[in-house]
Amino acid sequence: MSSPGPALARGDTTPAERGPEAVRVTLSVNGTEHEIHIEPRVSLLDALRERLDLTGAKKGCDQGTCGACTVWVDGRRALACLTLAVTCEGHEITTVEGLSADAEPHPLQRAFMEQDAFQCGYCTPGQIMSAAALLDEGHARDDAEIKEWMSGNICRCAAYPNIRAAIRAVRDQT
Amino acid sequence: MRTITYLRATDTAGAVEAVSSDPTSDYLAGGTTEVDLLRQEVLNPRRLVDINDLPLNGIEGTPEGGLRIGALARMSEVAAHPVVRERFPVLAQALESGASPQLRNMASMGGNLLQRVRCSYFRDAESPCNKREPGTGCSALAGFSRGHAVLGTSEHCIATHPSDLAVALVALDAHVRTLGPRGERAYPADEFFLLPGDSPHREHPMEHGELITGIEVPATDPARRSLYLKVRDRASYEFALVSVAAALSVVDGSVADVRLALGGVATTPWRARRAEDFLVGAAADADAFGMAARVEMADAQPTPMNAFKVELARRTIVRALRTLTGGREADPGTGSPT
Ligand SMILES: Cc1cc2nc3c(=O)[nH]c(=O)nc-3n(C[C@H](O)[C@H](O)[C@H](O)COP(=O)(O)OP(=O)(O)OC[C@H]3O[C@@H](n4cnc5c(N)ncnc54)[C@H](O)[C@@H]3O)c2cc1C
Ligand code: SF4
Ligand code: FES
Ligand code: FES
Numbered sequence: 411m412s413s414p415g416p417a418l419a420r421g422d423t424t425p426a427e428r429g430p431e432a433v434r435v436t437l438s439v440n441g442t443e444h445e446i447h448i449e450p451r452v453s454l455l456d457a458l459r460e461r462l463d464l465t466g467a468k469k470g471c472d473q474g475t476c477g478a479c480t481v482w483v484d485g486r487r488a489l490a491c492l493t494l495a496v497t498c499e500g501h502e503i504t505t506v507e508g509l510s511a512d513a514e515p516h517p518l519q520r521a522f523m524e525q526d527a528f529q530c531g532y533c534t535p536g537q538i539m540s541a542a543a544l545l546d547e548g549h550a551r552d553d554a555e556i557k558e559w560m561s562g563n564i565c566r567c568a569a570y571p572n573i574r575a576a577i578r579a580v581r582d583q584t
Numbered sequence: 585m586r587t588i589t590y591l592r593a594t595d596t597a598g599a600v601e602a603v604s605s606d607p608t609s610d611y612l613a614g615g616t617t618e619v620d621l622l623r624q625e626v627l628n629p630r631r632l633v634d635i636n637d638l639p640l641n642g643i644e645g646t647p648e649g650g651l652r653i654g655a656l657a658r659m660s661e662v663a664a665h666p667v668v669r670e671r672f673p674v675l676a677q678a679l680e681s682g683a684s685p686q687l688r689n690m691a692s693m694g695g696n697l698l699q700r701v702r703c704s705y706f707r708d709a710e711s712p713c714n715k716r717e718p719g720t721g722c723s724a725l726a727g728f729s730r731g732h733a734v735l736g737t738s739e740h741c742i743a744t745h746p747s748d749l750a751v752a753l754v755a756l757d758a759h760v761r762t763l764g765p766r767g768e769r770a771y772p773a774d775e776f777f778l779l780p781g782d783s784p785h786r787e788h789p790m791e792h793g794e795l796i797t798g799i800e801v802p803a804t805d806p807a808r809r810s811l812y813l814k815v816r817d818r819a820s821y822e823f824a825l826v827s828v829a830a831a832l833s834v835v836d837g838s839v840a841d842v843r844l845a846l847g848g849v850a851t852t853p854w855r856a857r858r859a860e861d862f863l864v865g866a867a868a869d870a871d872a873f874g875m876a877a878r879v880e881m882a883d884a885q886p887t888p889m890n891a892f893k894v895e896l897a898r899r900t901i902v903r904a905l906r907t908l909t910g911g912r913e914a915d916p917g918t919g920s921p922t
Contacts, residue, residue: 425594427631430587450590450632453619474618474687486660486689492619493690496590497612497634523702540686549685561820 428496435496438554439464440508446495454498455479455490458505466506466535470564480536481505487543487562506535509542517583518542521576529567537563541577550581585623589631593638596707596763596795597890602633604765604793611635611795613656614690616683617699625709626700626716640694640797645671649803653798655694659749660685662693672801674810678752681814684821694796697750697760698774698788701743702823703732709745714740715784722784725887731825734884734893735850741784742887745777746823750853755829755845758801764794773799777852806831806841813904814847815896824848826897828904834868842905846880849897856880859901868909870902877901 429450437444446461455472458464458481470478472491479490482504510516516539521527527545528534540563544550549559556574565573593599603609608630612618621627640654644694645667653662662668663679682689705723707709712721724732724742732742753760753773760771776788791794810831816822827847833840842863844856859880866872877898884894 425592425598427589427591430590433590449587451585451588472623474616477605477684477686480686483689488690489686492614492616492687492708494590494612494615494619494632497592497615497636529885544685547685558820559685562686564821 418574431444433496436496436499437462437503438501439503440505441502448495450494450496452495453491454481454493454495457495458490458503464505464507467539468532470532470536475564476533478533478536478537478538480539480563482539482543485543485546487540504539506539509538516542517580518545518576521579522573525572525576525579526569527572527576528565528569533563533565533567533569537565537573541573541580544577545581550577552579586628588622588629590634591631592634592636596638596640596797599633599635599638599833600763600765600793600795603795604791607792609633611694613692613695613862614687616687617695621700621707624707626707626903628644628726628764632665635795639789642798643668646803649677651798651801653693653801656692658676658911659683659688659691659693659696662813663688669678670808671803672752672756672807672810674750674755674807674812674831675752677812678748678814678827678829681827682748682810693749693799693912696747697753697796697799702746703743704728706743715743715780716789718783718785729887730889732887733825733849733851734886734890734897735846735854735881736738736779736852738780738782738784739884740853740878741780741851743780743784744823744848745850745852745854747853748812748814748824748827748847750777751845751847752803752829753799753826754853754855755808755810755831755843756801757843758806760793760796760825761798761800761853763797764791768797769794770800771885773853774855780851804843806833806843809833810843811907811908813900813907815900816848826893826900828897828900830901830908832868832905833907834909837868838865839863839868839872844876844880844901844905846897846901849884849893856901858882868905872907874898876905888911 432447468478470476474492481490610629612632613636643654643665644652659679663676669676711723733744734807758773760776814824814827816892829845846854859876862876
């Protein structure tokens with residue numbers, strides 16, 4: 411989250427204060443640029459869900475304690491509820507809707523179905539975004555490591571053993 | 585949540601100027617404390633000055649064997665850095681034991697040191713709380729205090745300092761570098777975190793608008809043999825009930841040098857100097873470790889709800905030191921995840 415934002419990229423050296431009323435914000439989500447009008451206080455989670463109709467990321471707690479809102483910012487997993495949308499200009503957001511480039515489900519989505527890795531499904535998009543990042547990070551070498559590095563995603567239905575099974579299945583495919 | 589305005593700073597001096605000239609402006613780094621507490625209306629700035637584009641995210645080893653970390657380096661980046669892992673295992677472990685992978689990707693070094701207490705009365709924005717609203721009283725004293733501090737408390741506030749990183753930095757004699765309207769400063773980590781005394785709303789010596797620019801960790805002999813042991817209510821994604829940052833050198837069976845700091849039990853990241861003084865020159869064995877732990881915790885002032893922390897802290901100190909001397913392995917799940 412530390413690469414130069416649009417203000418720098420444009421060589422525009424006089425930063426302007428924006429808000430508190432709605433301002434124009436350009437978000438790049440799943441490879442598409444969107445222009446929306448939001449107040450600076452709006453979270454990335456609310457911008458995605460309420461403005462862009464991307465309702466995959468869920469609001470479990472809105473205070474960073476559950477992981478249901480997990481998305482990627484520049485390819486790294488992050489919590490959309492504690493991120494202000496306006497800070498994401500110049501960064502690439504990926505949500506569960508954009509995880510798979512084609513219409514086919516991502517291998518993890520398939521593995522979650524095969525391993526029955528959910529009950530109510532509320533935590534699932536966050537689990538999947540976190541799990542896909544976990545595999546990229548190389549933090550899935552054994553079950554203890556998967557447990558530790560998936561601990562930011564709480565499952566109220568306690569589907570944890572099956573979530574780990576789904577992660578192992580994809581890890582072992584590759 | 586109240587409305588805010590937003591300014592994305594493009595240079596460090598400009599950011600300092602913007603915030604120090606306006607008491608209603610706050611810096612915004614990873615936002616994991618700031619946005620959370622804005623939403624709870626515990627913090628009510630008019631304007632956020634986003635510092636994430638500032639060039640303060642370097643992590644580098646110094647030729648002398650120390651470490652320099654920019655204030656905007658993320659917890660995950662610092663923890664993963666090979667120089668940090670090799671020279672200062674306690675630091676990497678403290679970082680990886682904190683929060684969650686998502687939060688660690690967001691949270692910065694500077695923000696971590698300035699995170700606010702997790703006391704539920706502070707966070708609810710309503711209860712009397714001397715830290716949030718000076719002079720209103722402390723709801724925790726007669727309230728729910730299981731997670732609160734037993735060392736460094738005052739009759740005005742007993743909230744525990746929540747940072748794991750800070751505990752490691754205090755043990756390592758790190759310095760916090762800042763840039764304020766009156767220029768650069770460097771604070772010893774141990775003096776950066778203030779005891780609550782009769783002014784619990786003052787948590788650090790910086791003036792408004794002073795920007796943390798980085799952290800410096802000096803080379804320390806025992807640091808290569810160091811660890812962070814965190815004990816908590818669940819195995820991960822939880823603040824400490826007790827944590828210990830420890831570094832030790834043993835020569836001919838006795839303690840040549842030791843660094844010890846405690847988290848989860850004090851109102852500041854607590855350098856355990858009494859235990860250190862006791863240990864230097866003593867035999868590096870369980871008896872001496874137990875005595876040192878007893879000496880350190882002798883002045884603890886628990887509440888009925890958190891009295892368990894005194895014994896838990898003693899045991900955690902002993903286990904950390906025994907683990908470093910090869911006496912016993914740390915249980916998985918309470919030490920470093922990796
Ligand atoms: C659910 C949850 C669990 C957590 N668990 C842990 C844990 O186990 N251990 C732990 O240590 N932490 C834990 N944290 C706290 C987390 O580590 C901090 O919130 C985080 O480090 C703050 O960094 P940030 O960059 O997000 O700061 P921000 O939220 O952006 O800023 C925090 C404060 O510091 C100020 N600020 C930020 N950067 C600077 C700077 N460079 N100079 C001056 N002022 C600055 C801001 O104005 C703000 O007041 C947890 C947080 C959450 C939400
Ligand atoms: S312990 Fe400190 S933070 Fe908690 S209510 Fe008392 S004064 Fe406020
Ligand atoms: S909704 Fe973001 S962590 Fe719970
Ligand atoms: S499947 Fe219900 S919360 Fe995880």
